[in-house]
Amino acid sequence: MEYMRTVGKEVVLEGVGVFSGKDVRVEIHPRYEGDGIIFERADLSSKVIIPLKVENVIGLDGATAITDGEHTILLIEHLLSALHGLGIDSAYIKVYGEEIPLFDGSALPYVKVLRHAGYTILPRLKKKFYLRKDFEMQNGNGFIRFRRSLATTISAKISFPHSLIGEQSFSLVLTPTNYLKEVCFARTFGFKSLLEERRKKGILKGGDLTNAIVLDEKEVLNPEGLRTEDEFVRHKVLDLVGDLFVLGRPLVAEVYAELSSHKLHVEALRTLWTSGLVEEVEVSSLTFFLVKKRFARRA
Numbered sequence: 001m002e003y004m005r006t007v008g009k010e011v012v013l014e015g016v017g018v019f020s021g022k023d024v025r026v027e028i029h030p031r032y033e034g035d036g037i038i039f040e041r042a043d044l045s046s047k048v049i050i051p052l053k054v055e056n057v058i059g060l061d062g063a064t065a066i067t068d069g070e071h072t073i074l075l076i077e078h079l080l081s082a083l084h085g086l087g088i089d090s091a092y093i094k095v096y097g098e099e100i101p102l103f104d105g106s107a108l109p110y111v112k113v114l115r116h117a118g119y120t121i122l123p124r125l126k127k128k129f130y131l132r133k134d135f136e137m138q139n140g141n142g143f144i145r146f147r148r149s150l151a152t153t154i155s156a157k158i159s160f161p162h163s164l165i166g167e168q169s170f171s172l173v174l175t176p177t178n179y180l181k182e183v184c185f186a187r188t189f190g191f192k193s194l195l196e197e198r199r200k201k202g203i204l205k206g207g208d209l210t211n212a213i214v215l216d217e218k219e220v221l222n223p224e225g226l227r228t229e230d231e232f233v234r235h236k237v238l239d240l241v242g243d244l245f246v247l248g249r250p251l252v253a254e255v256y257a258e259l260s261s262h263k264l265h266v267e268a269l270r271t272l273w274t275s276g277l278v279e280e281v282e283v284s285s286l287t288f289f290l291v292k293k294r295f296a297r298r299a
Contacts, residue, residue, distance in 0.1 A: 002126045002283050004089040006030045008118030013109060015101025019074060021205030024097035026079070028113075030120060031090040035127070036248050037083065041071050042094035052080075054273045057246040059266030064243055074099035077262065078188075081242030082110035084250065085179030088119060089126060105187035105212040107238055111180065128250045129278040137268040142261055144268050147254040154244070156236040157258040162191075162215060164226075168233035174241065183241070185227055186234035189213035192221065240265065247273060249280070 013026045031038065037052035048071045050056055057076075058065045064077040073095050083091060085107065103109040136145040155171040172182055190212050198204045213231065214221045228234060236257070243265035244251050251272075257265070272278050 004035055004122040004124045004126050005087055005119040006032060006090040006122055007088060007114060008120050011113040011117045013101070013103065013113060015103050016206045017097055017099040018102050018204055018207035018211060019099050020097065022097060024095065024099060024101050026096070026100055027094040028079075028110075029092040029094065031092045032120075032122065035090045035122070035124060037080070037090070037245075038092045039066055039073055039076070040092070040094045041073060041098075043096040043098075044071065052246065052248050054246050054248070054266070054270050057266055057270075059243070059261065059263035061261070061263065064239075064246070064262045064266065072098060075102065076100055077239050077242035078102070078105075078107045079110055079242070080245045081238050082107040082114060082184065084241050084245035085174070085184060086111065086114055086119075086176050088114065089249070090122060102188065102207065102211040104210060105189075106235070107184045107242075111184045125282040125284070128252050128281055128283055129247055130252050130281050131272075132277050132279055135268070135272060135277055137264065137271065139261075139264045139267065141259045142257075142264040144255070144257045144260050144264055146251075146268070146272065147256075149252060149254040151254075152244075152250065152252050153254045154237050154240050155254075155256045156233055156240060156260070157256075158233045158236050159259060160232070163218070164215065164220065165232050168230050170230060170233045170237050172237050172241075179241065183234045183238045186231045186238050187213050187227070188235055188239075189215065189232055192216045236260075244269070247278070251278065252281075 007028055007030050011028045017024045039050045041048040050066050050068045056066050058067060063075050065072050065074045066076050079100055131146055131148045134147045152174040154174055157169045159167045172178055192214055209222050220226060240257055246269055
């Protein structure tokens with residue numbers, strides 16, 4: 001049988017927020033009762049708890065955020081990517097600030113501490129979402145497609161007018177082993193001119209070459225260079241792994257995204273949810289059949 005997992009013990013990460021420039025502490029705690037991912041804005045005087053549900057998530061330009069309508073936590077996508085990629089279903093996450101630090105710009109810092117902590121198997125069958133029918137959405141140049149499948153495959157295509165990027169494609173069959181080997185290390189990237197502009201406008205108050213791949217017109221400015229030649233598109237797949245988890249459970253589907261954004265990912269997933277195009281399933285890997293539960297929105 002395939003059972004739900006939570007983190008084996010509390011893990012703590014600390015870093016500087018790229019938007020605020022402030023020190024931020026992130027604690028990931030085991031969650032034994034109930035299931036799913038819960039966020040808490042632990043820096044506030046009153047307790048603010050936000051469950052990971054697609055209706056609580058916003059896709060922004062360059063980031064994914066979770067909100068209760070009044071309080072927000074920015075940049076949740078890399079942490080969600082690590083949890084989803086490693087098969088963690090349930091956790092309680094305390095964030096002491098309004099954003100999650102970028103750390104090195106990938107999911108690797110989370111992967112390292114989560115693997116060191118291990119996981120605890122919960123006495124509840126794992127639940128996943130499956131598509132009722134295929135679906136696609138386009139927003140400007142961005143496109144995303146979901147097809148019914150018995151395994152999760154994530155494919156992405158990007159295109160940038162830079163000699164080191166150009167047009168790149170990558171595909172991943174999502175398993176913890178493949179995630180660790182193929183995408184968890186891939187860093188986000190940005191262009192020096194745009195980053196300098198945002199810093200002048202006060203949008204970015206933190207961040208440096210340790211938080212992302214930074215390019216000028218000709219080259220990568222990070223002294224260590226790239227981790228793989230196609231690190232750019234691998235990071236897009238990493239982001240997709242994170243954004244797909246905003247439903248609160250894994251989505252089993254064949255996913256293809258071209259020139260897509262966080263905004264498009266979240267908009268498409270919200271449409272899948274509100275239109276009833278997904279159904280919740282308990283998976284039994286031992287008996288090789290799917291026990292279907294009546295589709296209902298979780299409170």
